[in-house]
Amino acid sequence: MRPRRWHPLIIALHWLTLALILVQFGLAQVMRDEARDLISRFTLYQWHKSIGLSVAALVLLRLALRLVLSEPQPVAMPPWQRLAAAGVQAGLYLCLIVLPLTGLLIVSAAPIQIPTLLYGWIAVPHPIGPDKAIYEAMLRLHEALFLALAVLAAIHAGAALLHQFVLKDGLMRRIWFGRGQPLP
């Protein structure tokens, strides 16, 4: 018999990822403030790079866990909704893996050469050297992917809230901790 909820590890990773994305968005606003002193800006950039690459790693871990842990019982819904939900989730996964990679390419191709030190400790090698064309293309892609992520996340969250408050089918409980019966 299938579990009623996602495995606690998956649930923890899901919400941790959301929290990290919000932190990333905040950092992105502050670190680009050009009137800020360079030392604090560089520190903020290092945090943004560290957290971004961590998000990609956590998403890959979550996908690997999904392969070995069983999924919860599906909630009854029309096939098109199931397909749409799966499509949005796949898009979110893709964004969360590719966004940090474009970030890594941005810092690699940037005219400013600053090492990437994960949490100030682990040096991440830059796959390419300075290249203005790649730098600018990746910068645009990074922003476009963020926009895509935001749109997909809005659909994902909107649908979840629809299930929670309009359809009242208890779908959201599958992604929250607890031992009780999630399904009515």
Added chain:
Amino acid sequence: MPAAPVAAYTIARVLWRGAGREPREELSSKQAGLAVMAIRVLLALILSAALATAASSEPSGSLRPGSGEVSFTAKRFGVPTASGTFDHVDGAIALDFEHPERSRIRVTIETTSLHTGTALVDGFIKGESMLDVGHYPTASFVSEQVSRVDARSLTIRGRLTIRGATQAVNVSAIAERDPVGLRPGERLPFRATTAFSRNAFDIGRDVNVVDDQVDLAIRGEVLR
């Protein structure tokens, strides 16, 4: 110094014999060698005396080792956002406040001695796109024309070399004590300021985290 009378005596003897006063006595090779040495000693004495006279009228000096410091400030939209200090600075400084045009200043800055407070910014500025200290371990300044502004201030026009590129800059220097009557061994603390364009030296082309103009503040002590 006993060398002077000895030399004078030997030269007199050589000249005496050379003039044929003692024709039967040939000049031995040993004596000839002594004469050459004596002339050299005399010349050296005359030269050092001349140098001593010149030095008293044209004060020269050097940057007291360890006293030189060059700091930079970079701004973004007029707000200072980055600064750092080079503390390995050497210099030969001949300052003449009476005749400023005789002054000569040469300063060498070790670009590797930069510190900004964090390894990240140090690495960025020392890196290839900026100062490229691996290829250009020093920057230098050589004065071309020194003119006096007032009792303690000078304007120095000179050539600044960074990253192998040389550009003209104007430096304003202020002595922190009265430079007149400075005796050998005494120190003359000074401050100086200048600015340069990063683009002119190709420092960080496309790097837009700081403005093009970089301000420099120099301080040190001239040792007479």
